[in-house]
Amino acid sequence: MKLEDIRREYSKGGLRREMLADEPTAQFEVWLQQAVDAKFSDPTAMVVATVDETGQPSQRIVLLKHLDEKGFVFFTNTGSRKAQELKGNNKVSLHFPWHAIERQVIVYGEAKPLSTAAVAKYFLSRPQESQLAAWASQQSRPVSSRKALMETFHAMKAKFSNGDIPLPDFWGGYCVEPSKIEFWQGGDHRLHDRFMYVKQPDSTWSIERLNP
Structure with a gap:
């Protein structure tokens, strides 16, 4: 297998300036709905990229759980690697890779911690398991075996068997407030269509086309 020989054309449709909404949240909601309609298994899956104190980036896939005019919301263990890195540098990038429809969206912004009330509301809506x-889970920390992890799970199940499961004090969430959002649509001959929304000081958005 020669990796350099693996290629295909991107020809599912172009993207033009007149097709875009004036602000990126509205445009994202349109594309997200189209990803849902396309029956993707995880249309809300996004790559979250953070950077540690040495400048080393790290990435992981999480699920988008809320979106409004303020930003993009996800939840996590506050002891996790991403949460610890966000303490030192809250600048973050989100990437939605919708390969099947030849689209991607990249969000640049700052992750702001959610209130305990907002975190609790979501946590209590999750399935009991x-x-x-x-x-x-002590997320991102070493564990000796799958067996050890499951033993801890069953111990927690026994501990909370007689009532509601409370919100852990090590579990939280973030709203990524965007400063820039790029919409990418694949194009013929690698002439892809890229548009960048940039937030202005008065909170309006400018839109510019980027070279592919």
Whole structure:
């Protein structure tokens, strides 16, 4: 297999300035709905990129759980690698890779911690097993075996068997407030269509086309 020989054309449709909404949240909602309609298994999956104190980037896939005019919301263990890196540098990039429809969206912004009330509201809406998993996992830390992890899970299940599962004090969420959002649509001959929304000081958005 020669990796350099693997290629294809991108020809599912172009993107023109007149097709774009005036602000990026509205445009993103249109594309997200189209990804949902296309029956993607995880249309809300996004890559979250953070940077540690040495400048080393790291990435992981999480699920978008809320979107409004303020930004993009996700939840995580506050002891996780991403949460620890966000303490030192809250600048973040999100990437939505919708390959099947030859689209991607990249969000640049700052991650702001959510209130305890907002985190609790979402946590209590999760399935019970997911709530227990949050208690059982010391996210990003070493664990000796799958067996050890499951033993902790079952111990948490027994601990909370007689009532509601409370919000862990090590579980939180973030709203990524965007400063720039890029919309990318694949094009013939690698002449892809790229448009960047940039937030202005008066909170309006400018839009510029980028070279592919």
